[in-house]
Amino acid sequence: MKATIAYYRYFKIDDYQLCPGPNxxxxxxxxxxxxxxxxxxxxxxxxxxxxxxxxR
Incomplete structure (x- = not known):
């Protein structure tokens, strides 16, 4: 779990969008x-x- 958190690819706030994601x-x-x-x-x-x- 720590590795998933540490290497999560959408870590910047600019990477996020409501739909379809990532969010x-x-x-x-x-x-x-x-x-x-x-x-x-x-x-x-x-x-x-x-x-x-x-x-993917």
Whole structure:
């Protein structure tokens, strides 16, 4: 999780946009996916949660 936070590619405020992303939900989704044992997910209404934060 620390590596995900340290190397998150959208760290500048200018990188963010509401729709489709990246936005704060994109960051939270990245952190949550780096800890699979957390078994948590953002709701379907969380705009930006599916934005490809890993360069896809």
């Amino acid at each position: 704060s939900n994109t960051f939270v989704a990245a952190v949550m996916s780096s800890v699979p044992e957390m078994r948590a997910s953002l709701p379907a209404t969380a705009i930006g949660k599916d934005y490809p934060y890993d360069g």
